[in-house]
Amino acid sequence: MGRDSGFPAETTDIRSGHGDALTGVTVIVCASCRDETGSDAHPRAGERLAEDTRQAAASDTIRIRTVECLGNCKRRLSAAILRDGCWSYVFGDLTATSGADLVTGAKLFATSTDGLIPWRGRPDSLKRGLVARIPPLDMLKDQT
Template structure:
């Protein structure tokens, strides 16, 4: 992992901005697996590209130091206030537009899930996890 010692809490950089729609968190620290010392890092390139494409009324893109998915980088996560959250890996800087497409699909979803139909391939094969909303209770019968 590349979590280093950059806890946002200890550095006082915790971002407390309100998010009204969906936030895409892109790990800016993910390295190139074949060339781990290469700069700029693929994560930084992905974050920069997604931020350049991403912000509108419903979607905001922020970079983050590490999502603890370093073995499957480049990585990104998507969160909404009351829908499902997603973690993706195996991304490349060329997938920035895919992240925005997926974010817009999720932000307009009526059931809080990112639809499979229309989802970019990188967000299908690169899905690491989906996490239910805080108040989610699954019916089991």
Template sequence: MTGATLYVCTTCKAGEPVPEGAPRPGSRLHAALLAAGAPEGVRIVAVECLSACDNGCTVSLSKPGAWSYVYGRLALDDVPAILEGARRYAATADGIVPWRDRPTVFRKQSIARIPPLEPNP
């Protein structure tokens, strides 16, 4: 099993006005995920933009040779479900967690599913 990466958009505003200098909702989500602790086989990485600005706070899961996913409309209350979904994703060989085994936020708030990259010939 190759390690998975949970990317968290730290620039997401989640449709909220953010005063100058105040942490954005995406940054708060990233901090909450780090505070809760990454599951085994998962690293949590901050990124500046996942280009899903109309979808609130967003995260992405990926690992070499596996399907990747982008999830949106996430909030601080979703931290346990995000980490559980990341744990289940990391435990797969191909990135595909059976539908009924995915947390509800991953079933209902998926923005994109991206096929694995093909090795260069």
């Protein structure tokens, strides 16, 4: 599963009977992330995490995308979970087998009524690995 140096973004729209709630959720995985050894070997650990996430979401309607770099290199394998009109989350310190945790987080997010990923039920890797929570633009208030 090699990629060229451009790391083209890939999308996986996976359909299931979970309704439309999951269609507004996107998991973005940093495909250029290296593992703890720092190896340049391909497939990179981030590419393996993206594939593991796709496999974990095989029966769901969650968009799985890749990006060349999330700029979170000090926290190794990184991913983000976004939902239309809600907060966005960036996670680090993941492993190449954290795909099921990302899918669990995406499902919790999809059913959240307040636009946040609930703490209860969130996998430990998404509790410990939280790097940032970013508000939706329409929530920002300018002070003049």
